[in-house]
Amino acid sequence: MTPTPPPIPGQNPLCRTCGEGALIKRTKFRMSGPVVAIGFILLVPSALGMLFGALMLILTGTYSSHISASGEREIRVRLAQQEIPEPIIAEVASGKPVPGEQLTPLTYPQRAAVHDAQSSLSAQNVGAGMAVGFSLFVIVASFVGGLLGWAAYYAQASSRVCTMRSDCSSLLGEQT
Numbered sequence: 262m263t264p265t266p267p268p269i270p271g272q273n274p275l276c277r278t279c280g281e282g283a284l285i286k287r288t289k290f291r292m293s294g295p296v297v298a299i300g301f302i303l304l305v306p307s308a309l310g311m312l313f314g315a316l317m318l319i320l321t322g323t324y325s326s327h328i329s330a331s332g333e334r335e336i337r338v339r340l341a342q343q344e345i346p347e348p349i350i351a352e353v354a355s356g357k358p359v360p361g362e363q364l365t366p367l368t369y370p371q372r373a374a375v376h377d378a379q380s381s382l383s384a385q386n387v388g389a390g391m392a393v394g395f396s397l398f399v400i401v402a403s404f405v406g407g408l409l410g411w412a413a414y415y416a417q418a419s420s421r422v423c424t425m426r427s428d429c430s431s432l433l434g435e436q437t
């Protein structure tokens with residue numbers, strides 16, 4: 262490590278407060294070095310994470326609407342093969358519960374087919390919901406990570422300090 266050379270007044274701007282001292286730039290470490298480094302390192306993956314999460318959300322939306330459309334078709338075909346009445350098929354396909362009195366005239370295999378269709382449909386919805394939840398989690402986590410990284414990085418603010426009077430420095434405030 263090389264020692265920092267003493268500031269030469271001629272090379273630094275004159276203090277505007279007292280007009281005598283020179284202003285030297287001093288970097289304040291409000292956070293410890295590693296925290297700042299981690300913060301800076303965090304910025305890149307968090308930006309990528311937010312982008313990735315948004316992309317995943319779009320893909321999930323497109324994919325699940327595609328899947329549910331084809332799943333609905335498949336359910337309709339399967340139920341129609343069991344010769345289940347159309348009103349019940351429509352209710353199952355739209356995800357609505359089928360009233361018990363509509364199920365009573367059905368045979369056992371027909372009821373089993375209705376039950377299978379309902380559970381596969383709800384499994385699809387749970388899957389899509391989980392994918393959306395995961396995407397949102399990635400976005401929020403990346404955003405929080407980025408925010409923390411940003412905060413840690415910018416907590417290291419540089420200020421100008423007067424060489425003549427120490428009370429000037431406090432008047433100057435912080436400049437980046």
Ligand SMILES: [Zn+2]
Pocket residue numbers: 276277278279280281282423424425426429430
């Ligand atoms: Zn001064």
